[in-house]
Amino acid sequence: MRVLLVEDETRVAGFVARGLREHSYAVDVAGDGDAALYQAAVEHYDLVVLDVMLPGKSGHAVCRELRASGFRAPILMLTARDSIDDRVAGLDSGADDYLVKPFDFKELLARLRALSRRSGVPRAEMLQAADLVVNTASHAVTRAGRPISLTAKEYALLEFLLLHRERVVGRELIAQHVWDESFDAFTNIIDVYVKRLRAKIEADGGSRLIHTRRGEGYILSAEPRGRE
Amino acid sequence: MRSLRAQLTAAYLVFFTLLFVAFGAFLYRELARSLTARLDETLASEADTAAVLFPDEMHEMQGDAVAAAREVIGELKLRGDAVVIRDGGRVLAGTDRTKAGPYDRMAVRQVEAGGRAYQLAVWSAGDEIAAELAVVQRVIFVALPVMLAIAALGGYWLAARGLRPLESMAGQARRITGSTLATRIQLDRGSAEVEELAAVFNALLARLDHSFDTMRRFVADASHELRTPVAVIRGEADVALSQQRSAGEYRESLAIVLDEARRVSRLIDDLLNLARADAGHVALHGHSFYLNELVADCCKSVESTAAAKGVAVECLAGADLEFTGDEALLRRLALNLLENAVRYTPAGGKVSAALEQNGSGVRLTVADTGVGIAPEDAARVFERFYRAGEARSRKDGGFGLGLAIVKWIAEAHSGTVDCASEVGRGSKFTVTFPSEG
Numbered sequence: 001m002r003v004l005l006v007e008d009e010t011r012v013a014g015f016v017a018r019g020l021r022e023h024s025y026a027v028d029v030a031g032d033g034d035a036a037l038y039q040a041a042v043e044h045y046d047l048v049v050l051d052v053m054l055p056g057k058s059g060h061a062v063c064r065e066l067r068a069s070g071f072r073a074p075i076l077m078l079t080a081r082d083s084i085d086d087r088v089a090g091l092d093s094g095a096d097d098y099l100v101k102p103f104d105f106k107e108l109l110a111r112l113r114a115l116s117r118r119s120g121v122p123r124a125e126m127l128q129a130a131d132l133v134v135n136t137a138s139h140a141v142t143r144a145g146r147p148i149s150l151t152a153k154e155y156a157l158l159e160f161l162l163l164h165r166e167r168v169v170g171r172e173l174i175a176q177h178v179w180d181e182s183f184d185a186f187t188n189i190i191d192v193y194v195k196r197l198r199a200k201i202e203a204d205g206g207s208r209l210i211h212t213r214r215g216e217g218y219i220l221s222a223e224p225r226g227r228e
Numbered sequence: 229m230r231s232l233r234a235q236l237t238a239a240y241l242v243f244f245t246l247l248f249v250a251f252g253a254f255l256y257r258e259l260a261r262s263l264t265a266r267l268d269e270t271l272a273s274e275a276d277t278a279a280v281l282f283p284d285e286m287h288e289m290q291g292d293a294v295a296a297a298r299e300v301i302g303e304l305k306l307r308g309d310a311v312v313i314r315d316g317g318r319v320l321a322g323t324d325r326t327k328a329g330p331y332d333r334m335a336v337r338q339v340e341a342g343g344r345a346y347q348l349a350v351w352s353a354g355d356e357i358a359a360e361l362a363v364v365q366r367v368i369f370v371a372l373p374v375m376l377a378i379a380a381l382g383g384y385w386l387a388a389r390g391l392r393p394l395e396s397m398a399g400q401a402r403r404i405t406g407s408t409l410a411t412r413i414q415l416d417r418g419s420a421e422v423e424e425l426a427a428v429f430n431a432l433l434a435r436l437d438h439s440f441d442t443m444r445r446f447v448a449d450a451s452h453e454l455r456t457p458v459a460v461i462r463g464e465a466d467v468a469l470s471q472q473r474s475a476g477e478y479r480e481s482l483a484i485v486l487d488e489a490r491r492v493s494r495l496i497d498d499l500l501n502l503a504r505a506d507a508g509h510v511a512l513h514g515h516s517f518y519l520n521e522l523v524a525d526c527c528k529s530v531e532s533t534a535a536a537k538g539v540a541v542e543c544l545a546g547a548d549l550e551f552t553g554d555e556a557l558l559r560r561l562a563l564n565l566l567e568n569a570v571r572y573t574p575a576g577g578k579v580s581a582a583l584e585q586n587g588s589g590v591r592l593t594v595a596d597t598g599v600g601i602a603p604e605d606a607a608r609v610f611e612r613f614y615r616a617g618e619a620r621s622r623k624d625g626g627f628g629l630g631l632a633i634v635k636w637i638a639e640a641h642s643g644t645v646d647c648a649s650e651v652g653r654g655s656k657f658t659v660t661f662p663s664e665g
Contacts, residue, residue, distance in 0.1 A: 011460040011484055019467035053452070080455035081448065101459035105466040 001116060001156065002026040002044065002177045006036040006062065007051040007078070012101070016049065016078075019105050024139065024156035025112075026180040033057030033065075040066055044176040045073050047112055052079035052090060060093040067094035074115035076108075113137060127162040129209055130222035132201060134162055143206050153178070154197050157190075161210060161220040170217040194218060233387045240383030245376055252368040259364055260331070263357045267333050275335035275350040278304060278311060282348060286341040293346065297321035309355075314347040329353035393422040397429065409437040449613035453495055453627050457488040464488075498629040501560075502612065505636045512554040512640060519551035519558070523583050523592065526562040530570050530579075538575030541566075544582040551590060551661075553641050561637040564630040565594040565657050572655070573598035589643075589663045595656040601649040609647055610635040634659070 003025045007013040010031075017027045028043065030036035033054050040048070048066070052059035063075055077095040079086060090098050096118070097111050113136065127134040131144040139155050141148045150158065156178045161169065171190050175183050183189075198210050211219050278300050285296035297313040297320040304311060312322035325334065331354025339346045393415055400413050412433060413426045468481035504510045527543035534541045551558075562581070569579040577597040584591050601609060608614050613628040631647075638645040638659050649655035 009456060009460070011488065012456070012463065014484075015460065015463040015467045019463070019470065022467070022471065080452040080459065082451075083448070101455050102462040103459065105463060105470065 001046045001112075001159075002028070002180065003047045003049060003112070004028050004030060004036065004039055004043070004045040005049045006030045006033070006054065006059070007049070008032060008054050009051070012051070012078075015105075016108070019108075020112075022152055023109055024152040024159065026156065026178055028181045033059070033062040036062050037065055037069075039181075040071055041069070043181065046177060047073055047116060048075040049108075049112070050075055050077050050095065052077055052081065052086070060089055063090070063093040063095050074118065076111055076115060078103075110137075127159070129162060129165050129220060130207065132162075132206075132209060134159060141201070143201055143204075146204070148200050150197070150200060153193060154200065157193050158197055158201070161218060165220045165222075168213050168216050168219045174217070233384065233391055236387035236390075237380060237383045240386070241376065241380045244379040244383075248372050248375060252372065256361065256364060256368065260357065260361055263360060264331055264333065264354070267331070267352055267354060267357060268335070271333055271335035271350045271352060274304060274311070275337045275348060278313075278348050278350060279337040279339050282313065282339050282346065283341040291342050293341070293344075294320050296341070309352045311348070311350050314349075315344065316347075320346070325349070325351050329355055329358060331355075331357040390419075393417070393419070394425075397422075397426060401429065404433070406440060409433060409440055446612055449628075450499055453613065454492065457492045457495070460488045461485050461492070495627050495629070498627060498633060501633060502629065502636065505640070510557075510640065512557065514552055514554055516550055516552045517555050518548055519553075519590065519592075520545035520547065520549045520583055522555065522559055523562055523581055526559060526566055527581055529563065530566045533567075534570045534573075534579060537570065537573075539570055539573045540578045541570070542578060542580035544580065546583050546585075549583060549585055549590065553661075554637075557637045557640065561634050561659065562592065562594075564634050565592075565659070568630055569594050569596035569598065569655070569657075572596065577654075587663075590661045592659045592661075593656060595654060597654040600651040600653050601647065601655055602651050603649075606647050606649050610645070631657075 001024070003020055005013060005017055005020070005027055007016065007029065008031050013029050013031075017029055020027045025047075028039055028045075030039050033056055036048075036050070039045075048071075050059045050063060054062065057065075059077060059079070063077070066075065074096040075094065076097045076099060077090040078099050078101060079090065080101045082100040087098050096115055099108060099111060125135065125137055127136060133142050134140075136159065139150075141150055141155070141158065157174065160174060160178050174190050175185065179189075194210060194212075198208075201210075202208055209220055209222065211221060213219055281300045281303060282296060285299040286293060289295040289299065293313075293315055300313065301311050301322050310323035310325075312324050313320045325332075332352070333354055334349055334351035337348045339348050396415065397413050400411075404411055412430045415423060415426050464481050464484050468478060473481075501510070523545040524543055527541050527545070531541050566579065566581060573579055573596045579594070579596045579598075582593045582595075584593075605614075610631050612632045614632075634657070635645050638661070641661055643659055643661040645657060645659045647655060647657050
């Protein structure tokens with residue numbers, strides 16, 4: 001899940017970005033409305049967390065412009081103003097949800113999960129492939145009932161592959177949704193992470209789940225594949 | 229409390245009762261007087277006729293006074309009750325006056341006949357007058373209550389009509405609450421007085437609305453200003469505690485939390501000060517001290533921040549200047565002005581504080597070579613939570629309360645503060661205290 005965080009208060013942006021990254025989100029931070037609009041135009045975001053009180057262009061204006069340009073991903077508005085009028089203005093400008101500062105980080109995470117479930121195909125809390133089970137709320141991963149410990153990035157990669165299981169996903173798509181803007185396309189970091197992930201989920205003789213499609217990318221499939 | 233409508237009706241009724249009673253009494257008396265006068269006239273003319281006839285009859289009856297008297301009485305067509313003719317004390321003929329009625333009247337004549345003096349009297353008990361007056365009295369007594377009842381109804385109706393606009397105003401006013409202060413009293417029609425009352429009421433509502441609005445905005449601004457640091461404190465701690473971290477990471481988080489907590493407590497202090505000032509609770513701890521030392525102190529305390537930004541601080545505190553006032557508050561004032569000046573002055577700029585005394589009072593000037601304030605903002609910089617321009621956002625560390633506090637402190641010392649500024653050239657704040665600060 002790749003998130004665009006639009007927040008001018010550097011300290012708020014700091015802890016939100018850190019917390020989200022630790023929960024396997026790829027986070028890009030934009031400090032004002034124009035930067036946010038530019039980022040949204042050139043990158044692929046699954047979610048936007050948008051502060052209302054921005055210098056220059058307000059969050060409402062940014063939200064309207066994003067929607068006018070055809071931006072489809074869910075937008076969560078973050079604000080210190082909680083009057084009914086403020087909420088109505090936020091939702092009317094095209095936001096999908098509204099969270100008032102100060103907030104519990106758990107709540108922000110839950111709302112982002114809810115928003116990502118709502119967008120596109122309804123998504124189950126539990127994702128499964130063969131005997132691999134992933135809980136998208138707690139990020140708990142088990143293979144044949146045995147818990148597997150993953151880093152945030154490994155988890156994000158696994159979740160992304162599971163969401164697109166039985167489909168080939170290219171490296172570019174993975175980079176767009178699992179890595180943030182600091183991703184360097186000239187490294188083989190995705191291959192390195194896939195290798196680590198395989199080592200963890202296919203340890204102790206588990207069947208191969210993540211298959212490589214040369215020249216295309218990767219596919220997560222429960223069915224054994226011939227070509228490797 | 230009796231209703232105004234009942235009171236007006238009662239007053240109306242009392243007034244009309246008095247009027248009717250006075251009118252009835254006058255009518256009755258005048259009628260009685262005129263009826264009596266007419267009776268007197270009648271009796272006088274009959275007495276005159278009898279007085280002319282009597283000597284003639286005496287002559288005809290060859291001096292028989294009794295016979296003459298009988299003739300006279302017989303010939304007269306009396307309207308009075310009776311005639312009596314006396315010779316000295318002896319009644320010659322007629323009926324002597326027997327009963328004395330309330331309107332009993334009598335006309336008396338002295339007549340000379342045959343060398344003797346006779347007395348001739350025509351009289352009436354006035355029964356007719358009494359009967360006529362009794363009829364009038366009855367008419368008055370019956371009419372009075374009927375007329376009073378009509379007057380009362382009329383008075384009640386008039387009072388109700390006059391009070392209807394007031395009732396309508398009361399009904400409209402009753403529906404106005406803190407959230408509907410924008411409504412105004414509407415009157416379809418009303419007298420000038422009622423319309424004035426409504427206008428006064430509406431002006432009051434407008435003032436209330438305005439101060440409610442100011443307060444609402446203040447509360448919204450204050451809560452926004454408080455929420456942001458609290459959000460950072462909560463969020464930072466929340467994220468830091470969500471997993472095991474290194475001591476360095478914890479230290480970094482704690483430093484942020486501490487800094488934001490300081491910020492919150494500074495904001496709370498400012499808000500409390502302003503709230504107390506609003507409530508008029510702040511007692512000035514006035515005593516005598518050297519204002520020039522205070523200004524020099526304040527310059528020193530902003531020097532390190534200024535030096536870190538590359539801003540020079542010049543202090544022209546001048547000679548010893550004894551001043552009576554609240555030292556802590558005046559320190560706050562000078563610091564707020566200086567901190568503000570440093571905050572909005574870019575590297576290479578200069579901030580200068582000058583203290584002067586002249587005949588009329590003491591003047592503290594804090595000038596900077598900073599970003600300046602646009603003229604449309606200059607008038608509003610003393611408003612709470614007002615930050616001129618977008619450049620002056622929270623990142624600069626201010627809340628937008630500093631100058632409001634400066635203004636309050638200056639005014640608490642019967643001083644004034646004003647701001648002269650030019651965009652890009654810098655700003656100059658001047659605080660003036662009268663001689664006896």
